Amino acid sequence: MNVRFIHCFAVLLLFGSGPGFGSEAAKKTPGDWERELVSVEVHRKQYDYFQPWTKHVQTVVKAGLLIGPREILTTADGLDNRTLVRLQKGGRGPWWSAGVKWADYPANLAVVTSTDEKFWAGLKPATLAEPVKKEEEIQIIRWRAGNLEVRKAEFSRFTVSHPNMSDAVHVQLELGSEIDGVGWSEPAIAGSKVVGLVFSQSGNQLQVLPSPFIRSILDAQKKGHYKGLGYFDFTWQPAENPETLDYLKLEGEKRGVVVIDVPDKRDTHPVLKPRDILLQVDGFDVDTQGDYVDAGYGHLLLENLSTRNKWAGDPARLKVWRDGRAQDVVYRLPKAEDAARLVPEAPFEQEPEYVIAGGLVFQPLTKNYLRSWGQDWERRAPFRLAYFRSQDPTPERPAVVILSQVLPDFYNLGYQESRQLVVEKVNAQKVNYLSDLQQALKKPVNGFHILEFTKGETLQKIVLEAATLDAATKRVLDRYGIDKESVIVSPAK
């Protein structure tokens, strides 16, 4: 146990005495939970990335937990593109108008509030637990048809992984339960405390945001310290092959993992180098599998140290073995939301971007677009587009624009079957963003627009008539009932 860890533990104890986290010795009755658990109804616009100009209306009812004065905690899932939020208490009765105080999508947490005083009457704050004990009896609670449903769950394990649409990685609690249809912020409880919020379900396995992780973010939010989740942007491999550590001339016992890839950011000097042996992170020893020992959870993947009471921009003290000796370096955690990806998540709270030109539909390649192929999208999406996810952005190709489909019109006769083509150039100008495309379309070549696509087995070139493009676009919009010929939200780059 090192000094750093003791310090962290002290912080947790302080949290325990803060508002909304008051300790309760006695086990609660269902009546107590009924005053802490509320329903959150969200009406939202759901976009169809195959037809980015269309939006469906979706209504989600999820669980919320009173955690402090006028504060309902819930997961951030389903809150983006919201049009109306309402709250209900006691599992029945009136719905009260509400608003989102803040939502952090990478962390998958949000706080909802209402200005209506009557709503808060009779409610009391729940208590978020310290790390869940494996031997405790765990239950899942939710409102169902006006009654509080309480279902048994069993501790399975702690894992560290990407919980949602973000590069941030943090600890999760995995539970087993016969309950179905959960994943909308239902509290997992043990005794009188909440041990986490269920955010997804796969069969009988429930994924839960553990309370200590939630508490750390709530506390940082209150203190104004929270800057978003960070992540480790370097790649490492386990060092379970002792020959590898011998080859790298590590002295002493076998330990640490080997850094194999460090992003070339060009603007900052990387503090890590390929073939460094990462020995410690913030004083925690890293073993050859890449685990450290966490007092609250046991063995966890070292990636959890990028979100363990740390935020984007915070320093992490790394000890590495380099040039035959141990060296200390300070690594600044990059912000997960800013992760440079060739295929990024589409920004939250933003309608999908597109440009329609003469019936040709252009879109940025995003994960949201790929997810349009359904739950099994990683297999079902076109391989070449999905493969871009494994490629790093470069100055030559920082982002990808695709011709996603063609809305047939006599203007684009002969191109109707073209789809999912990666745009390289338009009128000899490189296209990385939709704004590039729009600019390029202002400069036809000898009366024609010349579109070039990536080399490969698919179509590589299209030529359109420039003079009639605008008329064709108007005609297509009218015929297909589309309001706008383009949506470009991000600033021109």
Place this chain on the structure above:
Amino acid sequence: MSNKFLCLVLTVVLAGSGLAAEPERSVIQIMTFSQQPVWDAPWRFDPVRRSSGSGFVIKGKRIMTNAHVVSWAKQILVHRYQDPRPYLARVKFIAHDCDLALLEVEDESFFSGLEPLKFGDLPKVRSTVVTHGYPAGGEQISYTRGVVSRIELQNYVHSGNRAFLTVQTDAAINPGNSGGPVVQDDLVVGVAFQGMPGLENTGFFIPPPVIHHFLKDIEDGRYGGFPMAGIRVVPLQNPAYRRYLRLPDNDLGARVDSLLPIVATEKLIQLDDVLLRVGKYEVASDGTVLYEGNRVSASAAFQTAQRGEILPLKVWRQGKETDISLPMNVYEGDRSVGNQYDVLPRYFVYAGLVFTPLSLDYMKTLGQGWRDVANAELIYELYYRRSEAPDSTRTEPVVLASTLAHSVNANFKISNHALVDKINGVRIDKLEDVVRAFESTTNTHHVIEFVPNHAFETLNRADAEAAQVEVLKTYGVPKDRRL
């Protein structure tokens, strides 16, 4: 029952007296005992497999059948019509691209009393054909009648990456029919060869133009294969594109959109050339030609040429017609993305690490759903890099196919099926580089780097060299390499 059928009955009776030459007497049943190599343990073979197909006698005391009927054969037995005696046969010529083969029979008495079948022309759509063969479901010869449903280019499943002229029929073509003749007016108008899973009343046969191309090819004593122009042609029907190319707004001409890396083609053909004529065939704006009354892909016109021939083309370039004489040669640059035959897979085993070239055959060892489970890097390398990034393409990408467990490699964490980038600093462009990289270093450790992300593993060189013989012996690997 038609007159035709009555006539057939009559000839059977005559045949019994040794005077007839009805087609079924020249239809042969073929039993093949074959053994395929195991592509991720290339020194091994799968269990011996027994399969049956059909064939027919053609002039020159030869039996024509499908290549897939006799591929990887260890022994071929042929049976005459209603004759219980098996005869030993061997492959004389085999064409894996167009799925045809010719067999010889060791005992020439096999052909005694058998009339070679003659070939007819490409049958007309809607005309009636009869398949002859020995399909599953019985022991005796079987006939099925159907009409020619359509004629177009189809992918030939045996090679996996070549498409040729194909005739579709509703005559039942079932397992065992492969290699059997499709007959019309006592002439062979095709060789039955494949079906399409999930479709009923749909069988395919190889038509005379493809068969004749094969027979002409082997006249010099060896099979060279269908040449390829390496020109990817796309429809040119958009009025603006036609104006851009200053091309008359008629229905002629398809556009050259990309080229394969074939020297002669790259030298003579340009992107945005418009293909107007291939040989005697005029090319329409949808990329088709009218081939004996059937509208089919212009590829059929290119396939009329033999390897080494010069094919006259007419293209539209820079606003005028230009004549081009295009040498036609066989393209082997995409061999690894098709099914491979005849040549045993190459490999090198070092300290239990099995290295082999990346190929479709190797990928299929991952199972039927290999595309879902394969490392994406392998799929990209196999199918995309060659066309997208030719400068970084390796001659023969190499994979770590499997690991034969031994204490020297037991701590490896890299999963098998990984693409090898470098060994001891040497970029692995082909399998020989692996051998050279391991055998030329004097460092204490071997360092093997993989794609992507520079993941690597190390071996203690002295331990690896000491383990080599033991590993080969333990796993029954007869030789450490097949290069």
